[in-house]
Amino acid sequence: MRKIIPLSFVAILLMSSCVSKKKYTTLQDEQKETADKLSAAKLELASCLSDRESAKKEIEHLKSTNYQLLNNVSSLATLSQKGAENLERSLESIKEKDMRINSLNEAISKKDSVTLALVTSLKGVLGNINDEDIEISVEKGVVYVSLSDKLLFKSGSYYVSSRAKEVLGKVAKVVKNKPDMDLMVEGHTDNVSIKNTVLEDNWDLSVKRATSIVRILQDDFGVDPARMTAAGRSYYVPVSSNDSAEGRSLNRRTRIIILPKLDQFYGMIEEGMKEAEAK
Known part of the structure; x- marks a missing residue:
């Protein structure tokens, strides 16, 4: 009986051991499967995390790009506004210059009309x-x-001939009717030197x-002396060569220069500018 009991116990133990091993194997398989699922989950999690980081970077990039675009739009708007202001100022400047040019042209036209008359x-x-x-x-x-x-x-003389006085009287009649014009009488000689008790040289x-000439215009014909200037140019502004008698004859001349008063000319320009500004 003592021998039977141990054998039975051993049999029970063996049967028990067989069941536990099978269960153990099953558990091992489940554990492996779980481990595999865990590994797969970890890999998927890592991939998700990686994707999330990439998505975050993309979002940050998009935010940065959007910010830059907004700044660019703002800058463009600012530039457009400045450009419009600059354009407006340029147009005003051009308009002002056009008014000045038109006023100057009108003044010149008035002067030319007076000159033509x-x-x-x-x-x-x-x-x-x-x-x-x-x-x-006209020059x-x-x-x-x-x-x-x-x-x-006469040669070497500065006394005016009677025939010349007739011409000067006709010139005086015209210039007296043009009080806004000044006169300059300009004497010219040839290069033949002259010197006597009265004259030092060609000057x-x-x-x-x-x-x-100025005295005759003033004393004989009543031209206002304040409008006249007497000037001598000697032989330094020739119109022909002094190497021939004909050339020297051309160089011996007197010019009466009739020109507008500069202050009145500029006065016409200023008047035109005021009229343009008023318009």
Whole structure:
């Protein structure tokens, strides 16, 4: 009986051991499966985390890009506003310059009209004098009446001839009707030296010829002396070569220069500017 009991116990133990091993194997399989699922879950979690980081970076990038775009839009709006302001200022500046140019053109047109009327008047009163020693010309808006010394003076003299006084009287009649014009009488000589008890040199001769003309215009024909200037140029502004008698004859001349008063000319410009601003 003692022998049977241990054998039975051993059998029970063996049976018990067999069941536990099977269960153990099953548990091992379950554990492996769980471990595999855990590993797969970990991998999926890592992938998700990686995707999340990538998504976060993409979001940050989009936020940054959006911020930059907003700044750019703001900058463009600011630039557009500044551009519009600059354009407006430029247009105002151009408009102002146009007004100045128009005013200047109007003043020049008025002056040109006066100059044209003056030339017409001079040619009208001197037209009946058929003499090659009288020349009327316009240079840069200034009227010149050029008289040769053959008409005005004897050789080396500054006394005006009676025939020249007739011409000067006709010129005086025109310029007296143009009180807004000034006169400069300009004497010229050739390069042949002159010196006597009265005249020091060609400078003296050219100046004395100019002052002789001015005195006649003032004393004989009533031209306002405040409008006149007497000037001598000696032989330093020739119109021809002094190497020939013909050239020297052309250089011996007196010019009556009739020009607008500068203050009145600028006054016309200022008046035009005021009218333009008022418009």
